[in-house]
Amino acid sequence: MPLLDIKNVKKEYRKGDKSVTALSGVNLAIDKGEFLSIVGPSGSGKSTLLNIVGCLDTPTSGSVLYNGRELGGLSEQQLSDYRRDNIAFIFQSYNLIPVLTVRENVELPLVIERKYSKSEMAQKALAVIESVGLGGMADRLPRELSGGQEQRVAIARALVKDPLVVLADEPTANLDSATAEDVITIMQTMNSKRVTTFVFSTHDLRMERHAKRIVTLRDGAIEKDERRQ
């Protein structure tokens, strides 16, 4: 059974009086531990697909199954719980909370999860901060970091709760080549070490090169789905 099973998912938006089709019947099964890249031109539906997989958005029709459980029809509260327990996000523009330090930003998903004591949270956060190469920067604020460092913090924040799936929307788009390589390496390491499933949308050929599977979207439909060794 795939970890995520997307069945005939359609998504339409209203834009004024017009209806715009973002996804037109997408079928995609994602297994545990995949390092999957969704590529395609702007407007092909990459972000929409990620949002639906991440339960940030709901499909107009079709279904999304997580470990065989249908996610359609869940309430807003249940969707929040689903995201909290299973999914982590990495955003193109990092989206760190500016008033929180690196450690506090990384602890945030654990605080929302409400499973750990303060000391456990701090311990977990410091360990993952160390693993993304930011040891010694735990007490800095986001404004004191470079773009690459901020994205590392965002990765640490995504990984701290050991999610089954990490969804990343253009994670290297704002980074220079060297930093982007670093970030990709960190994500690959986490993928192989922790068997965390990574699904990322990208325009970045460097990222595509490292992907084990590349799904190409065009006009809201899957054009190509290729696996690499």
Added chain:
Amino acid sequence: MGMILKIALRNIIRHKRRTILSAITIAFGLMVFIAMDSVLSGIDRISIDNMITLSTGALKIQTVAYDKEKNTFPLSYTLDSSLAQLTASLAGDRRVRHVTRRTQFIGQLSNYTETVPVVGTVIDPSTDSLVFGLAPYVKGAFFGPESGREIIIGRQLALDLGVGVGDNITLYALTRYDSRNADVFRIVGVIGTADPSINHSGVFLTFAAANDFLDLDNGVTELDVAMARQSSLPRFAREVQDVQKSVQTQFPQLRVNSFLDIGANVMELTKAKRMSGMVIMGIILVIAVVGIFNTVFMSVYERIREIGVLRAHGMKPRDINALFLLEGVATGALGSVIGLALGCLINVYLVSTGIPMDKAVGSIAEASYGITGNVYGQWNVSAMIVVFVLGIAIATIAGIIPSRRASKIQVTEALRFN
């Protein structure tokens, strides 16, 4: 909750200028509220104190029959039969400071060309000043123990009749036995008080002079009681009412009225003044609400992406709501603390130095408020507590709509927001 509080407080510190502006709005509202309440309480207190010291005393005791016809100032319903027992009873009550006897009558004052209706008060010069405070307002001389045919008249009355201290004036009145009498009195003093009725139509005689003029035979129509002034008006009123009840129970044939009963219209006016003050305060508080509303809305607008991130990580809408609400509450609390501190500082000045009312509003103060000289503020701790809590409550209420709005933003829209 700890993380929510941390984010809320740090955002407040991060956006210092906006926080300070909103806090100042609330603080200004509170400060003005406290200062206005203090001055209004001070004005009320002066009005009431003036009423007590110039006309009502703490308690006024008359016969039931007199009370029914008091508007005609009848001389026939005297306290004579109960006077000794009543005086002894009051002397035994430790809450009672002093007692004096008075008799009021109506008459006319004439300078031979003009005649003006007056309300006369017969007083006992040896005890009247212990209960009432007329002497300081008299230009000329107050009655001495040996006063004969002497009269003190109201300031406006003297002006209307073109007379002054040392002049003679004719007083007409009905005696106790309803026969008309007229006599000439020498003006020893002209009285100008904060009570316009005294200034316009008040004349004062001693019992020595009135016994002859009104066939009074020491007849007393009222006994006036002074009690120790207390800084808290409600406490003073309660004590006066306790004595009133006790005397009334002992002497059911008499009518015991407190300053609250006699000055009911003054008390009503006090309430009306309070209401108008409340309206002004309400307007100020509305401005404060708008300030906080604007701050929280700005905060929501600036942090829409942050809301998206928090929601993406599984934070529930109610926690997002709490986050922004806390920012409003904390800003309100900050403003309330500053406002309370500033209000207290201003009040120290108002209580110790006061506002010269004559300079501030001129003769209106005397005519409409019964106030002359300085108005001193009053410490009203309960009002301060209420307004402090109100400041925080207002900030909470003002934060509700934008916070709810923040919690309802779609995650995808929030994350796309630039």
